Structure formats: structure tokens, C-alpha cells
Amino acid sequence: MPATLAGIRIVEFGGIGPGPFAAMMLADHGAEVIRIERPGASFGPHALARSRKAIGVELKSPQGVEIARALCRDADGLIEGFRPGVMERLGLGPDTLLAGNPRLVYGRMTGWGQDGPLAQAPGHDINYIAVAGLLDGIGTPGAPPVAPVNYVGDFGGGGMLLAFGMVSALLAVKRGAPGQVVDAAMTEGAALLASMSWGFKAAGMWHDGPAANLLSGAAPFYRTYACADGRHVAVGAIEPQFYAALAAGLGEDPDGQMDSAAWPMRAERFAARFATRTRDAWLTHFAPEACVSPVLTFDEAATHSHNTARGTFADGAPAPAPRFTATPAAPPQPSQPGEWTDRVLADLGYDEPQIAALRAAGTIG
Template identity: 60%
Template sequence: MPGPLHGIRIVELAGIGPGPFCGMMLADHGAEVIRIDRPGTTPNPRDPLLRSRTTMQLDLKSADDIAKLRDLVKTADGLIEGFRPGVTERLGIGPDVLLADNPKLVYGRMTGWGQTGSYAAAAGHDINYIALSGALGAIGRAGDKPTPPINLVGDFGGGAMMLAFGMVSALLGVKNGAPGQVIDCAMTDGSALLMAMMWGFRAQGIWSDTRGTNMLDTGAPFYDTYETADGGFVAIGSIEPQFYALLRQTLGIAGDALFDAQFDRAQWPAQKARLTEIFKSRTRDEWCALMEATDICFAPVLGFDEAVAHPHNRERGTFIELGGVVQPAPAPRYSATPCDPPRQP
């Protein structure tokens, strides 16, 4: 089966980061995605973000090639572009033009700051967008500076996946009789939205603005990573009382009064210091033998190659090899319309 988006055609104006990731998501799930590259560009076959695409080369400063692009977009359901605000308008392929050509078109715009606002015309990267949204300021250990979570939160979580969701939502709207429309997808907006639960916790008085002091940001001893005797690391997430009780039992601290008050923040530093000693007493593999696949909420912290080789990931096919390149498989999965395997650009 070709996936649930079979029959949908998307035109993707070549870019970097979140635009290609959005195109990859749509292509993974069955859409025909045609990527428009500059003349002379050779798609990198080792880049998973470009998989499952057909590429056309057009000079967007050429009137003839702009006409070709407009003709192509007339046959499309959606378009992805990641230029700064106003660029496609100056090229003659802005929303007004293309929606006049194709009133059912879903015109997806991927930017960092958005199409409007005082920062809209400025350059930026993931780190800047999540800084402005408040997400970056909440990530890091107590007493340390904010730690960028690679570029997962802005580019891919708050950007590409939000745009993919927006495009599929708007395409569903068109199917249900709505007109085509423009999607203004900003990584500042998306990364702010990803923090919704923390805003809720803050409103309830159970989240501090001081990073590294909360239950989910390494403040809690039962939700953190710990170094093992061999220099590896394990991840513990024993939040619920029954899981915490199992953690204590397995570590041999069930009768230690220090750990009785799980949510007493005043006890957390001492509890964490004791757990640090305990976890350093055995190797990562030894802890896996005791805790893996239990209700402790445990996992070893794996590197790239280790993640690929882990039995659970192998059993599920979480990673695939395409053209000699190991990469994540498409997700999520469908029971009735499973996706075709990805193909090289």
C-alpha cells in the first residue's frame, strides 16, 4: 500500500531543515512530493530529509521557469516554501498568485519568526526561535546555562511537524468543501505550543521558573539520567508511586527513610546524591539486566549505533537502511494503509 496520503501532490520549494523535514513526512506517508531545486543542484543521496522525492530544477529568477512552476502548482494540492516573508511575492509566486491559479491550493509557509511581527524579516536559527518562545530558557540543569536540545524543538517539533499537521488539516478541509488557504507556520509559535503542559503546571503552582528544579527538567531524582560504573548512562522516569516503589525495591532502598517523601523538593538533592552513588556501583549492562522492560520506567542511554542494534528497535524496525545510509523509518504506522518503504531522492 502506498500510504494514507496517496493521491496528494505537494510541490516543495527547496530549503533546509524544517521545510525538507515536512516534505519528508508527507512523502513518507504516501504523498507525491516534487522538490524544486536550483539548476545544477544534485540531491544528496545520504540525506534522509530528501528521501522519496522527485526533483525538478527551475530557476526562480527566470520568467519561463516561473511559468513552468505555476503550471505545475495548478496540478498540486499543496506547496511548501521556507523563504523569508515577501520573497515568493517578489518572485511572482506568492499566495495571491498561486491561489488565483488554483483556489484549492494549500500554501504552507515555514519560517522562524512568522509572516508578521517585529522580528519577521530578521535572520535566525532554531536556537533563536526557541529562545524567544521561552522554551530554551526552561531547558537545562540547575545553576547552569540553558542547553539547546539540538534543533529538535524549533526546526522539527515546533516547525516541520506543525507545518505537516497544518497542511494535512487544511487538505482535509479542502476535501470537506473549504477553500485553499495559507498556513503561517512559525517556529516561535510551534515551540511555544510544545510548552503547553509546562504553562499549565506553572498556572497550578507546580512548575518553577528556575530551570533544573522541576519534576521533568532533571530537578527530581526519580526523573533523571545517572552515570554507571563503566561510564555509561541510564535514564530513570519513576514518577508514579507504584513505579517509584519498584525502583526503591530494586535498588535496595525500600526501607531507607530518605526516600519516603518522593515529592518533597527539599529532599531531592540528598536523594539524588545517594542515587548517583548507587548507579555508579554497577555497569550499564548490569542495570539493564535488573531493570530493562520493567515498570520502573527505565532505559539505557544509547548512542546512534547502539540504538540501531537494540533488540526492541530491531523488532519494530525503528531504523532502516536506504542506499547504505542507516536512518529512522517512517512513523507512525497504519493498520489499513501501511506506507511503502522510503526510496532515495
């Protein structure tokens, strides 16, 4: 069977981070993604650019803009990650393109959104999750908050949310709705990821600051510990039966799990106990019900028995996810900048002399 999104065509305007991640997810599951880069540009991390039809087009030239418009007239969706107003100044804004293709789903990926006081302000993942309220709770007491790489803003609250928005709007078009703009802001996506924490706050069960809550490191049964060899284990024994198995493995009393006043002292005892053995020795010591896992490096994760059995990684990068039983994703394909330029232009009706003239003018690469 064809992959889930087979038959969907997406035009991606080259960028970095969350936009390419969203396009990668769509391409992984069968969408035809045509990625437009400036001639001579190079991709960012190769995994994010996989499975694309990459072309080199100079969008500062009228001929390049016309190529982009021609692609969008026959596309189902578009993804761009520029600051608000950039695509409009290029003559590629949503009003223009939706006039030529009323069914187009126009995906916009920004940090702050298309409007608001910060819409034109520069920023990166750490700025967006700071304003969303998430960064305050990540880290250890007495130290500044810790940036969780760029997983939360760029990819969880950004690219993944844009991919969800694109698929939702594409489904709406299939049901007869018009094309529309998908305004995906990383600040709002990051805030959405914290929905459960906001629920705790509404119930009076949330405390500001790092390591102040059950799931942020306050509880001794939900945190990481250093072992004798300097490596670490992650403990997630929340349910009483799992905590009982953890306590048994550490030689601790299983009573009083939810006595938060005793958590700091208990965490100190747990830490001292974990420091007496190596990480792997603890893994063989605990029963599976104790919910003790190794904290793995990338290289270790790639060779872990569960990940290899599932095929979680392939060719040095994460494999497509999620899994579909009837319409599985095809293996990711490598993509090189500009490799599809001539073929895509030929599909648009450009002949060889026209393509040669565009290349001589620097319009294509």
C-alpha cells in the same frame, strides 16, 4: 491499499531543515512530492529528501517561474521555507498562485511567522526556542541553558506542525473549504509544545530555570545518571509503584517520593549508587517496573532489540511513522537532485526540443 496520502500532490520549494522534514512526512505516507531545487544544487541530509520527484529549476528566470506556476496549478499543496516576501518577489506568492488554483494549500515555514517585529530577522532553532520560553528550562543549575540539538524548534515545533497544518487544510479543502495559507512559525510551534508546562504554571506548579521542575531534572526519579563505565541510564519512575521498584533496586526507602525538599540529597545518593555498576549491569539488575532505560547512541539505538523488532530504523535513517494498519507507508525511496526534471516537464507538456532549449539556457538542470 494505497498509502494514506496517495493522490495528493505537493510542490516543495527546496530548503533546509523543517520544510523538507514536513515534505518528507507527507511523502513517506504516499503524497507525490515534487521538490524544486536550483540547477546543480545538492540536497541536505539525504533522509530528509527521500521519496521525492526532484527537479532542477532556476526560479530567477521567467521560464523557471512559469514551470513552477504550471506545477502549482495542478497541485493540492505547496511548501516553502523562505523569509517573508521572497516568494512574492519571485512572482510565486499566495495571491498569485491561489488565483490560478483556488484549492491550493500554501504552506509557509518560518522561524518568526509571516508578520510581527521579528518577521524579517535571521535566526535558527536556538533563537526561536529562546524567545518561546523553552530554552530557559533546559540544562543544569549554575550553567548556561543547553541547546537540545535542533529537535524542538526546527522539527517538533516547525516541520511536524507544518505537516499537521497541511493535512488539516487539505482535509478542509476536501470538505469544500477554499485553499489557504498555512503560516507555521517555529517560535509558535515550540511554544505550543510547552502547553502542559504552561498548565503547571497556571496551577502554581512551575519554577523558572533549568532542572527546577519534576520533568526537567529536579526529581531524583526523573533524570539521568552516570554509571561506572561512563555511560548513562535514564530514570522515569514517576508513578508510586514504579518508584517503589526503583527504590528497591537501589536499596532505598520508597517513602517520601514527593518530598521535594529531600530531592537534592536523594539525587546525590542515587548518583553515588548508580556510579558503582556499569550501565548494562544496572539494566539486568532492575525489574522492568523501575523504568530504567539505557541512554543509547545512534548506533546502539539502530541495533536495540525493540527497535529492530519494530523496524524503527531502515537504511541508516528512521523509518516512516506513525504506523497505519490499513494503509501502511511504502518503504522510503532514495532521491537524487534533478533526476525527475525531464519526466516532470514532459508531464507538463514540454517536448524534447523545448526541454533541451531550457537546459541550454540554464533554466533547468
